Amino acid sequence: MQTPDPMTGAGDQTGRSLSRLQLLAYGLMGLPLAAATLPVYILVPSYYAVELGLGLSAVGAVLFAMRLWDVVSDPLIGALSDRTRSRFGRRRPWIAAGAPLTAAGAWLLFSPGEDAGLVHLALSAFLLYLGWTMVMLPYSAWGAELSGDYYERNRITAAREGFVVAGTLVAAAAAALSGESERTTGLMAVGLFVVVLLPATALLMFRSVPDPPPDNRQRIDWRQGLDVLKQNRPFRRLIIAWLLNGVANGLPATLFLLYVDHHLKAPDKSGALLLTYFLLAIVGLPFWLWLARRYGKHRVWCAAMVWTCFWFSAAPFLGPGDVWLFAAVCVSTGIALGADLALPPSMQADAVDVDTAATGGAARTGLYFALWGMATKLSLALAVGLAFPGLEALGFDAAAAQDAAVGAVSNTTPLAWMYGFAPIVFKLGAIALVWRHPLGAADQADLRRRIEAEEQTDASR
Structure with missing residues (x-):
């Protein structure tokens, strides 16, 4: 096998083991x-709305x-990065351009002045979202x-997603350690973390990891491409x-x-339980x-997923004080989260071969x-959109639950x-x-042989 150049990625990547x-x-x-990204969902809304007084x-x-x-931006950047031609590869230029935007947006968003208003919020969030998309896709x-190896893709995806979970833990820990009275300090700490580490890790990756060179084979027009995408059965499923x-x-x-907080009546245990859940996701990755x-x-x-359903089925039957039983649920479902993180994106890479x-x-x-990322964001939006209206429709009273903590x-x-039950349904x-996913190891290996034969044919013309 030809050895790839570390800067251009030139060489055969099909069976490469990193x-x-x-x-x-x-x-x-x-x-x-x-x-x-985590503070944008958890800390930023309440900080700008309440502490800066901008309103929910x-x-x-x-x-x-x-x-x-x-x-x-998602499909546009995804398609453009596919078409990028550069002596440095297809992906590296986009990450190099997006990393400074992400770092700048994070710092501006997480360290606003006392007079920051909605314009500051909008501009800094725009920078962060745009830069993050330019990097992440x-x-x-x-x-x-x-x-192109069916199993090696699992290792690559697991390496990325394991550090994603670790980054989530870093942001959550910064928020928890700062406390509500020092939320500004916690946000600034996360912003500084991103500003320093994102460029450093990008440079390390640029020097150590091959970026495949531009793909100069013929591109199909968007109408034909859309038809092929619709017919990609493994991707659709x-x-x-x-x-x-x-x-x-x-x-x-x-x-x-x-x-x-309200069902188990253990608000002081929420941080430890959440930390346990994410830590076990990292621990479980090698097993999956x-x-x-x-x-x-x-x-x-x-x-x-079946394992997770089994443990989630216990959640509705727990009650106040059942913290240790719920800890077992967190441990068991946390381990299974490792499979959710590593395997589906690896399967997505195989679907691209189709x-x-x-x-x-x-x-x-x-x-x-890019379409994968849009589905991820849609799922999070649907979860929020279903959770709170669903609770209200079922008769849950948050105010009464809050009072119950002091005796009501x-x-x-x-x-x-x-x-516990709704996640099982989904x-x-x-x-x-x-279960009947039509793309196993043998099928993917056959696809790679067809792709390589086509590449060799194009190269000989």
């Missing part, structure tokens, strides 16, 4: 990228408007292109399953604090990679991962069932789609 250093260099950038409705409207920009596509599973994971994430090598990605992902083999042209990895009586049964739908 060294541990290269895996580390690739995955490490997920740490600051994750740290840059106004802040929510601004952040929602900025998020709508993703509908335009090429970064994900780059990982999918590092190897996978992205719908990913959406359903995303809602299933988003619902308990949205309701976690309510469940622990080992299983996937033996039994295939889609079957192992299904097994992990498209490349069908068109016989240049790979459209960036576009596919409140019915938290709707909360417990929404937290996961079962995902399992039904994935």
